[in-house]
Amino acid sequence: MSSASDTDRLLAEQLLRLTRRLHRIQKRHMEPLGITPAQSRLLRLVSHYEGEQPPRMADLAARLEVVPRAVTTLVDGLEAAGCVRRVPDPANRRVIRIELTDTGRATLRRLRNARTDAAEEILAPLTADQREVLGGLLNALSDAPAERTC
């Protein structure tokens, strides 16, 4: 006997278990680049602004769904690695804009392979069709529409 809420709890549990594995795998693939998974997400987010005005700290926090304080630490790390630059906004001197550096762009290219390898490793058991179905379901589950990769 199993009810619908049994299934739902199990689903949530499997989701978390799977993601713990994915996180471990990503970390392992990214370690040689000196970038943590959270820094990688932030770096890619910054790259999405290329061509527009660079994002503010607050923009990044909102898009990552974390508090601004969390972004400070991530940017500290990326700035120390030379991947981004803090640039004060002349129009509003409270605002700091985060610019991608050439090093950052190079790191992103190397990161792409690491992320691909990690994704392949976790998704290996699924066929291309199944991956598409999974993508559709995950899309339906997120409030916001999917972010563009690369």
Add this chain to the structure above:
Amino acid sequence: MSSASDTDRLLAEQLLRLTRRLHRIQKRHMEPLGITPAQSRLLRLVSHYEGEQPPRMADLAARLEVVPRAVTTLVDGLEAAGCVRRVPDPANRRVIRIELTDTGRATLRRLRNARTDAAEEILAPLTADQREVLGGLLNALSDAPAERTC
């Protein structure tokens, strides 16, 4: 233009983003019970041994896919909350077995609602059919067969 590896990277990303949300939601639902999500997982795992011999620390670590040291802290917390008991194994005095207490069983019952609510909250956008498909895919993705809930 998007390649298969684009899709895969995006999928991994969505998975992690979704799970960060789920983790936040679970935490919020469990906070009133004084139990963290990781403690909740351990507590449920211990309950799966009811009727058999209680699990050793090493068993729990293996099943949770973490190092034994991580289990020590979780059991510390659950023991302080009165949910489990450390019982030395008389047959092998290096071994410690983790027994569920009545308080632990009561907490599990209350936890069940919290976990259901959290799961419903995150799965709300999906129909029952979609949830079933998702469950199948997640099952295919895990090496080990799905753990029993409850």
Add this chain to the structure above:
DNA sequence: TATTGTTATACTCTATAACTATA
């Protein structure tokens, strides 16, 4: 007074390494 980002602090989760007590 409200906004932006920071310093200060803390907690969860997990890891590695070295140690203790058994076996």
Add this chain to the structure above:
DNA sequence: TATAGTTATAGAGTATAACAATA
């Protein structure tokens, strides 16, 4: 010598609260 669990330590990720600078 190998095993089971611990103490000690560290680091990633995230949070809240108080604060400085600016608007």
